[in-house]
Amino acid sequence: MKSRCANLLVEYGGIRIDTILKLGGEGGSLTLIGKKNDDGGWTFFRESQESAMTDVLDEEDQDLLLLLNPRTRMIGCDLELALKSLGRHWKQLRPVEIHPDFRWSMYKLVIESRVSNLYHWKKICLKNNPLYQLAEWISSSKHTVVLSGAGMSTESGLPDFRSRDGWWRNMDPHKVANVTAIEENYELFWGFYKYRIETVEQYSPHIGHHILAKWEKNGWIHGISTQNVDGYHVVAGNHNIVELHGNIRSIRCHYCGRSSDVADFLNRLNCSSCQGPLRPNVVLFGEMLPDNAWNQAFQWFHRAELVLVIGTSLQVAPANQLPCLTSGHTVYMNMEMPEELDPSFDLMIKGKVGQLLAELDEMLDYIHSGKEE
Ligand SMILES: [Zn+2]
Structure with missing residues (x-):
């Protein structure tokens, strides 16, 4: 089925512009477009006429050209302000297209704005929204x-210690997180897990x-x-x-299984019962x-x-x-x-x-409040 990836992408020259909201109806049409920033946020523009800008975007500074284009006006980074910038007229128009990432946030704004044609907004924002579909499944399961x-x-x-970016001392974790390392190179094994336990405690x-x-x-x-x-x-x-x-902060003796404190492991103590090496209660590579x-x-x-x-x-x-x-x-x-x-x-x-779960949580609260009927 459909992913949440934006499928409304339009390329204007080298700039990636997405359609955020397209409204239509007897009173004309309005379009809000957006450019995703490097930090993950968006800058919104109002497009007063639907026409390609490609013809004017052939110079070096395409960002500037986008701003200078008489047919687009920059609104800023706030969705609510962007919606308000469309004037009162937008409430009479019907939603034709809404970017998947904005369907829920747009719906919340629309409910507050008391639009007359809520049915059409629901159809796009909720029924045609995979995340809302999921909220309904969670609610009924x-x-x-x-x-x-x-x-x-x-x-x-x-850091993900399995991915190359998260490797400890540039070492393949398969070579450190295994039983052979405990038995033959405990110094290395201990160093790796000491680092990982301390990292887990930092976050x-x-x-x-x-x-x-x-x-x-x-x-x-x-x-x-x-x-x-x-x-x-x-x-x-x-x-x-x-x-x-397993759990990295739970410690046991590798030989007799006796449990021990995480502090004992970090201090490089041995098992108090059999003097065996201590290890975290995690499944090492090669273990069942x-x-x-x-x-x-x-x-x-x-x-x-x-x-x-x-x-x-x-x-x-x-x-x-x-x-x-x-x-x-x-x-x-x-x-x-x-x-x-x-x-x-x-x-x-x-x-x-985190963002998807937060949005789902709002949807679930909305469903359970009975407002969706
Ligand atoms: Zn022991």
């Missing part, structure tokens, strides 16, 4: 489970983690199965958690997932009416097989869209996870 991955943590600022859960905790409390999701070892879902307040790859965690996740996904896969490229087995177990709807949300995904998903939504 009796058993929703989440699978989260590295993308959830990187939005907190945590904290973001808004997306907190929203998932709220959803569990409200009964909107049943539980989260995560590939992350940072424990941020627990810190945020989720209780039904399956940490498939703990049976109880896997079985619990298996049951959840098998029973699920809705599966949300958040912030994972689904490269790591066997966790990537979990979404296949459900006979319900499957939804994929991530900043990056992998070229091929197995299984295929009913909905694929691209964007920052």
